[in-house]
Amino acid sequence: METKQFNDVLLESAKEVFETMIFMELAKADEPFDPKDDDSLLGTITFTGDMDGCLAIGCTVDCAKNVAANMLGMDPDEQVSSADVNDAMGEVANMVMGSVKSRIQEQYTNIQVSIPSVVSGRKLENSLGEKARRTALAINIEGDFTAELSILYRMHETATQAGLANKEVSVNAADPSTN
Amino acid sequence: MSNSLMIVDDSATMRKIIMRTIRMSGLEMDSTEEAGNGKEALEKLSSSPVDIILCDINMPEMNGMELVKKVRELSNCNDTKIIMVSTESSQELIDELMAGGANGYITKPFTPEKFQDKLSPFMN
Numbered sequence: 130m131e132t133k134q135f136n137d138v139l140l141e142s143a144k145e146v147f148e149t150m151i152f153m154e155l156a157k158a159d160e161p162f163d164p165k166d167d168d169s170l171l172g173t174i175t176f177t178g179d180m181d182g183c184l185a186i187g188c189t190v191d192c193a194k195n196v197a198a199n200m201l202g203m204d205p206d207e208q209v210s211s212a213d214v215n216d217a218m219g220e221v222a223n224m225v226m227g228s229v230k231s232r233i234q235e236q237y238t239n240i241q242v243s244i245p246s247v248v249s250g251r252k253l254e255n256s257l258g259e260k261a262r263r264t265a266l267a268i269n270i271e272g273d274f275t276a277e278l279s280i281l282y283r284m285h286e287t288a289t290q291a292g293l294a295n296k297e298v299s300v301n302a303a304d305p306s307t308n
Numbered sequence: 309m310s311n312s313l314m315i316v317d318d319s320a321t322m323r324k325i326i327m328r329t330i331r332m333s334g335l336e337m338d339s340t341e342e343a344g345n346g347k348e349a350l351e352k353l354s355s356s357p358v359d360i361i362l363c364d365i366n367m368p369e370m371n372g373m374e375l376v377k378k379v380r381e382l383s384n385c386n387d388t389k390i391i392m393v394s395t396e397s398s399q400e401l402i403d404e405l406m407a408g409g410a411n412g413y414i415t416k417p418f419t420p421e422k423f424q425d426k427l428s429p430f431m432n
Contacts, residue, residue, distance in 0.1 A: 149417040150325060200321055202328050216321040223319075224416050227395020231415065234398060242395065244318070244366055 135264045139278050142228035143186075143268060150224060151199050158267035162277035164189050164251070171253040172218035173246055174226045178239035182282030184226045185255055186218065192274035193218050219245035225278065257281040310338040310359075311432050316349040316375065317364040317393070322416075326362055326393065333420035335427055346370025350378050357384045360430055362414075365394040365405075373405060380409040389430040393418070 140157055147155040170193045173185040188196070197209045197217035223245045230240055257263075265279040313330075315323045323342050330337065341358060343349035347370040349361070361379065365372035372392055379385050391412040392405050402413050412426045 146417045149419055197321070201324050213321060216319050220319050220321050220325075223395055227397065227416055230395070231397040238398075242366065244368065 135280065136266045138229055138232050139225075139264070139266050139280065140268070142225050142232060143278055145228050146221065146224045147270065151196060151221070153196065153199050153271050155271075156269050158269040158275045160275060161267045162187060162275045166251060167191075168249060168251060169253055170214070170218050170247055170249045171255065172222035173248075173255060174219075174222040175243045176226065176230075176240050177243075178241050179237040180240065180282045180284055182257060182261070182280060183255055184222060184229065185279050185281070186222050186225065186276060187253060187279070188218075188270075188274060188276035190214070190249065192270060192276055195274065196221065196270065215247040215249075218247045222247075229280075255279075255281060257283060311336070312339045312341075312358040312360070313337045314341040314343060314349060314352065314358045314361045316343045316346065316361060316367070316372070318344050318367040319364075320344075322364070329418060329420050329423055330427075333423040333427075335424060335431065346372065346375030346378070349375055350382075353379060353382060353385055353388075357382070357388055359388060359432065360427065361388060361390045362393050363390055363410075365392060365396050365401075373408065376405060376409045391426055391430075 144155050147153045168190045169187055170190060171185055171187045173183050175183045193214050194209050197214045198207065200217045201209070201213060203209060226242055230242065234240070261281050261283045263279060263281045265277055268276050268278055270276055315326050317323050317326070327340065341352055341356070343352055345367045350370065363372045363375060372394070376390055379388060379390060389411040390409065391414060392410050393414045393416065395416045397415045405413065411430065414422055414426050
């Protein structure tokens with residue numbers, strides 16, 4: 130983790146999930162995710178322990194429908210229910226978080242993950258209060274859709290006392306795209 | 309000899325993905341049940357035991373860890389094999405689940421090969 134940027138971990142994790150479980154190509158996008166006035170979905174999953182925070186994937190409803198259809202192995206012309214779309218986006222957040230966790234667990238040994246949730250609307254944003262850091266990454270799915278992966282986090286007091294905060298700072302210092 | 313399976317996961321999407329992955333792995337099941345949480349699974353297992361349970365950990369109502377303990381108390385599930393399927397990947401948790409009565413562990417994201425590897429030793 131010392132040598133890898135947080136964004137790299139996010140990107141590697143998301144690529145693994147999309148290519149292994151969803152059968153869609155995923156790459157870093159050149160342009161930021163901007164849903165404008167389109168309805169969008171935010172799949173989130175929170176975690177506590179050495180770090181408290183929230184991993185999120187935000188995308189347009191159209192993108193989420195395509196992801197859900199692929200996850201469920203549906204034909205392109207089949208209608209995906211909103212319940213299936215929400216469930217699928219929650220699972221994407223869950224699996225990406227699991228993949229991130231497995232990549233950082235040598236450094237952050239104590240991280241408990243919650244059950245995912247999904248919200249829909251326009252111009253969705255999540256927040257974590259004071260001292261929270263946010264790292265975000267625009268991604269391109271199948272060359273058709275732009276979406277955003279983000280992690281909001283803050284170090285737990287016990288982790289800070291154990292010296293983990295210094296490692297966390299070094300990660301962010303090496304990460305110019307951290308917001 | 310037949311092979312019966314139960315998939316326990318609170319996500320209907322994940323249950324479908326697991327079914328698809330099993331088909332892709334080439335493993336053949338004679339029957340497949342589904343349950344959305346541990347409590348629902350336990351109710352079904354009480355009357356209809358299965359050979360293999362694929363079980364998530366983080367679920368509402370009754371989580372995977374509790375389900376493993378409860379299944380091990382069911383006399384009609386003595387031979388049932390329980391494979392946990394989860395994003396949780398810490399060795400400590402895996403050891404705890406195995407000590408509690410689970411027979412195997414598959415981490416998400418997974419591949420058909422991983423299912424083949426973990427399930428085939430328990431197939432009839």
